[in-house]
Amino acid sequence: QNSVKELNKITSKNLESILNNNKHWADSGAVATYIPELAKVNPNKIAFSVVKPNGDVVNVGNIDQKFTMQSISKIVALFIAVKQYGENDFFKRLGYYGTDKPFNHFANLDNGGKPLNPMMNAGAILTTAMISNEGEDGYLRIRDMVRYITKNNSIDYNHAVYQSERETGHRNRGMFHILKNSELITGEENKLDNYFKQCSIEVTAEDLAKIGYFFANDCVRFDGDATYKNADLAQLVESQMLIAGMYDASGVYARNVGLPSKSGVGGGIAVAVPNKMGIGVYSAPLDAAGNSVAGYHMILELVKQYDLSIF
Numbered sequence: 001q002n003s004v005k006e007l008n009k010i011t012s013k014n015l016e017s018i019l020n021n022n023k024h025w026a027d028s029g030a031v032a033t034y035i036p037e038l039a040k041v042n043p044n045k046i047a048f049s050v051v052k053p054n055g056d057v058v059n060v061g062n063i064d065q066k067f068t069m070q071s072i073s074k075i076v077a078l079f080i081a082v083k084q085y086g087e088n089d090f091f092k093r094l095g096y097y098g099t100d101k102p103f104n105h106f107a108n109l110d111n112g113g114k115p116l117n118p119m120m121n122a123g124a125i126l127t128t129a130m131i132s133n134e135g136e137d138g139y140l141r142i143r144d145m146v147r148y149i150t151k152n153n154s155i156d157y158n159h160a161v162y163q164s165e166r167e168t169g170h171r172n173r174g175m176f177h178i179l180k181n182s183e184l185i186t187g188e189e190n191k192l193d194n195y196f197k198q199c200s201i202e203v204t205a206e207d208l209a210k211i212g213y214f215f216a217n218d219c220v221r222f223d224g225d226a227t228y229k230n231a232d233l234a235q236l237v238e239s240q241m242l243i244a245g246m247y248d249a250s251g252v253y254a255r256n257v258g259l260p261s262k263s264g265v266g267g268g269i270a271v272a273v274p275n276k277m278g279i280g281v282y283s284a285p286l287d288a289a290g291n292s293v294a295g296y297h298m299i300l301e302l303v304k305q306y307d308l309s310i311f
């Protein structure tokens with residue numbers, strides 16, 4: 001494995017050649033259309049960001065392009081929930097399992113069963129319900145944590161995407177009500193709205209690299225701020241990213257990339273290189289599992305070049 005010293009030498013030139021080698025992969029994917037507002041994004045925008053071990057940021061491509069976090073918000077919600085409940089109590093309501101099912105599957109929910117894990121929609125909807133009380137407070141806790149990790153106080157949710165998610169999120173609403181039926185969730189649909197809002201939080205690839213860095217480095221922020229330092233919790237989040245962060249593609253992804261990663265259908269992927277650095281990529285066209293195709297290939301080339309796999 002590459003030393004921290006080598007990684008601190010990564011330049012925008014290095015990342016630019018990786019971006020240029022892999023941007024063509026976007027042609028083989030398809031932008032998510034199941035949420036109508038997501039279908040409107042430009043498939044040609046692409047961005048690549050790394051937060052090096054020393055905390056310096058390297059950005060290339062359309063780095064100012066904002067996109068919605070979608071499922072990447074689930075790792076921040078998980079962090080907040082386990083901090084609040086403690087790991088034992090939190091995992092009384094859901095599992096640590098990996099999956100062979102797509103992200104929106106009703107796996108294991110029938111007959112009072114628990115969600116498989118906090119990365120698939122059912123587990124994430126439950127997680128957010130658990131940290132929600134009144135109105136949008138659960139969403140605000142997630143937003144404020146994203147603002148803290150990225151040191152970017154302009155972060156907010158995209159209202160058009162939120163409305164679109166809410167209007168078309170019938171499967172998610174179904175899961176919410178099944179979880180109410182099994183008494184894993186109590187309370188009203190504002191708690192589900194918080195899930196739609198967290199998915200609609202807008203970020204850049206740089207923000208994702210900072211999130212990856214945070215979980216890679218014991219929940220210490222890229223600038224060294226250690227307010228939330230917690231090695232144990234970082235390990236838990238990274239383990240969930242590794243086994244379920246890329247959904248049913250997690251096993252293949254772990255074999256090829258070998259790093260805790262979390263994708264979102266907005267086209268972003270946040271990657272933690274344990275005890276080293278964070279990677280953030282953006283390119284909207286997705287593969288069949290809902291993961292950014294060009295994003296995956298950029299990560300893969302960086303991993304091969306710098307021998308970053310944990311295995």
Ligand code: DON
Pocket residue numbers: 069070071072103104121165172199263264265266289290291
């Ligand atoms: O729940 C949904 O359908 C989306 N708002 C989030 C799902 C997501 O990002 C899954 N991803 N790869």
